[in-house]
Amino acid sequence: MPFGRAGRLKVVRPALSLIFIVSLLYLYRRSAAPLTTWEATVPLQERQATLWQNLLPLLEDHAPLCSPPSRRDSSGAIPYSAIQASPRPDLIVQPEVYQQPMQEAHDGFVAAVQTSTTLKSPHIVGTSGIVSSAGKSYLPVFVASLRMLRRTGSTLPVELFVKDESEYEKKICEEVLPSLNARCLVLSDILNNQRDSSVEIAHYQIKIFAVLFSSFEKVIWIDSDCFPLHDPAELLTADPFASTGLVTFPDFWASTASPLYFNISRQELPPMSLRASSETGVFLISKRSHFRTLLLAAYYNYYGPSYYFMLLSQGAPGEGDKETFIHAASAMNEKFYTVSEPVKPIGHPKTTQDKISGSAMVQSDPVADYKLTSQNKWRVKDSSVAKAPRAFFIHAHYPKFNPAEHVFGNTWETAPTLKPDGSDGRAWIVAEETLRRFGYDAEKAYWEEIKWVSCNLEDAFESWKRKSGICARVQKYWQTVFAEPHDDDPQFTDD
Numbered sequence: 001m002p003f004g005r006a007g008r009l010k011v012v013r014p015a016l017s018l019i020f021i022v023s024l025l026y027l028y029r030r031s032a033a034p035l036t037t038w039e040a041t042v043p044l045q046e047r048q049a050t051l052w053q054n055l056l057p058l059l060e061d062h063a064p065l066c067s068p069p070s071r072r073d074s075s076g077a078i079p080y081s082a083i084q085a086s087p088r089p090d091l092i093v094q095p096e097v098y099q100q101p102m103q104e105a106h107d108g109f110v111a112a113v114q115t116s117t118t119l120k121s122p123h124i125v126g127t128s129g130i131v132s133s134a135g136k137s138y139l140p141v142f143v144a145s146l147r148m149l150r151r152t153g154s155t156l157p158v159e160l161f162v163k164d165e166s167e168y169e170k171k172i173c174e175e176v177l178p179s180l181n182a183r184c185l186v187l188s189d190i191l192n193n194q195r196d197s198s199v200e201i202a203h204y205q206i207k208i209f210a211v212l213f214s215s216f217e218k219v220i221w222i223d224s225d226c227f228p229l230h231d232p233a234e235l236l237t238a239d240p241f242a243s244t245g246l247v248t249f250p251d252f253w254a255s256t257a258s259p260l261y262f263n264i265s266r267q268e269l270p271p272m273s274l275r276a277s278s279e280t281g282v283f284l285i286s287k288r289s290h291f292r293t294l295l296l297a298a299y300y301n302y303y304g305p306s307y308y309f310m311l312l313s314q315g316a317p318g319e320g321d322k323e324t325f326i327h328a329a330s331a332m333n334e335k336f337y338t339v340s341e342p343v344k345p346i347g348h349p350k351t352t353q354d355k356i357s358g359s360a361m362v363q364s365d366p367v368a369d370y371k372l373t374s375q376n377k378w379r380v381k382d383s384s385v386a387k388a389p390r391a392f393f394i395h396a397h398y399p400k401f402n403p404a405e406h407v408f409g410n411t412w413e414t415a416p417t418l419k420p421d422g423s424d425g426r427a428w429i430v431a432e433e434t435l436r437r438f439g440y441d442a443e444k445a446y447w448e449e450i451k452w453v454s455c456n457l458e459d460a461f462e463s464w465k466r467k468s469g470i471c472a473r474v475q476k477y478w479q480t481v482f483a484e485p486h487d488d489d490p491q492f493t494d495d
């Protein structure tokens with residue numbers, strides 16, 4: 001029987017009250033965060049296109065009108081010390097030639113960003129999520145990291161940026177990722193809308209543009225070879241992120257930006273002991289509070305390969321986009337927190353005592369780190385003042401843990417899966433005190449996910465299509481190393 005009048009009313013009344021409640025919530029949110037209805041009425045793709053339409057001319061209009069600077073030497077790998085400020089490398093040849101034209105361009109861009117009424121972040125107010133990028137042989141590594149994220153119980157949505165159509169893998173993007181609350185976005189779809197760019201966006205510049213164009217307000221950037229040990233959503237609601245809106249993690253090395261850079265950006269020259277350089281496998285940023293920081297970072301990246309990457313690192317390890325975020329925030333006078341607990345390598349012992357052949361880096365819980373530093377307890381100056389914070393992120397970068405590539409065998413310097421006698425063994429056995437901060441056997445968990453990816457998606461990835469025996473190889477490794485406990489397994493807690 002079709003709905004009678006009474007039946008329809010029964011449906012209509014709750015529906016009306018639902019609409020009423022939703023409108024109230026909507027009004028409440030609006031008053032909490034006054035914004036235009038832009039995000040509500042214009043689709044994401046269009047908001048992204050509009051941003052690029054307005055940003056690209058600003059980038060082009062404020063090109064440095066000088067040849068790219070050169071340096072006479074490399075600052076090399078200077079270990080960071082919070083206690084002893086080594087002299088800042090000053091290696092640019094004839095800095096006076098570049099100061100005025102680069103400063104003029106920098107001033108112009110900053111002023112344009114500060115006064116612009118057309119530049120708008122495309123994010124949806126109130127959203128949080130994870131942004132990453134991966135393509136080709138990084139894609140299987142990303143899926144294993146994504147499954148590690150889900151193991152923590154995290155339900156944060158994930159946006160994966162691929163460089164262009166050639167990196168868009170249908171099965172992964174349309175079946176595998178959506179089942180894990182992740183989706184693919186193609187960066188060139190946004191950037192190629194504007195053809196008059198003089199600069200091609202290369203692989204290492206993807207990070208800044210992915211963050212900028214993602215739909216999330218609060219972004220946790222995570223490299224494809226990096227995963228959390230705990231649900232990272234909890235970092236977004238607590239300090240230091242809640243009060244600053246930008247949190248970064250340290251690299252092993254000193255920050256070696258050139259004195260010329262500080263002149264160009266009109267900043268005081270900080271002592272080398274102030275903070276380490278950034279290791280940007282992970283960082284947290286709010287686009288509500290730090291949209292301008294991201295725009296200046298985009299400028300540093302746009303002119304990165306020719307100008308800013310070198311000025312910000314002067315040849316230090318990993319020269320590239322890593323230094324652009326903190327320096328942009330500092331130049332824009334926006335807040336940030338740099339985690340002080342040093343990054344730690346994990347891997348195999350080197351034959352020389354106490355040295356580690358590292359295949360991964362461990363970053364600490366920023367909330368715990370902030371609790372210590374806000375009580376003026378600086379473990380980075382004196383590690384005896386408090387216990388180390390728990391480990392939070394593992395960046396398994398050297399080599400990538402792709403079972404079809406260098407992770408097996410001895411073709412890679414760190415040969416992470418081989419024992420000294422050549423048999424299969426764990427990758428992460430030292431430093432013991434770092435592993436004890438894990439809380440659980442994350443390496444075993446990681447290999448469980450690598451096994452899942454290898455055995456369920458062996459035929460799915462483009463880069464694995466011409467390879468065979470990936471699942472079988474991982475199963476054999478798993479059987480030897482993780483299926484049963486071993487006497488020499490590391491400890492993952494203090495007790």
Ligand SMILES: *[C@@H]1O[C@H](CO)[C@@H](O)[C@H](O)[C@H]1NC(C)=O
Nearest residue numbers: 090095096099258259260263
């Ligand atoms: C930076 O500016 C100061 C003051 O104008 C000048 O003395 C110094 O030589 C400049 N340094 C560099 C590396 O350009």
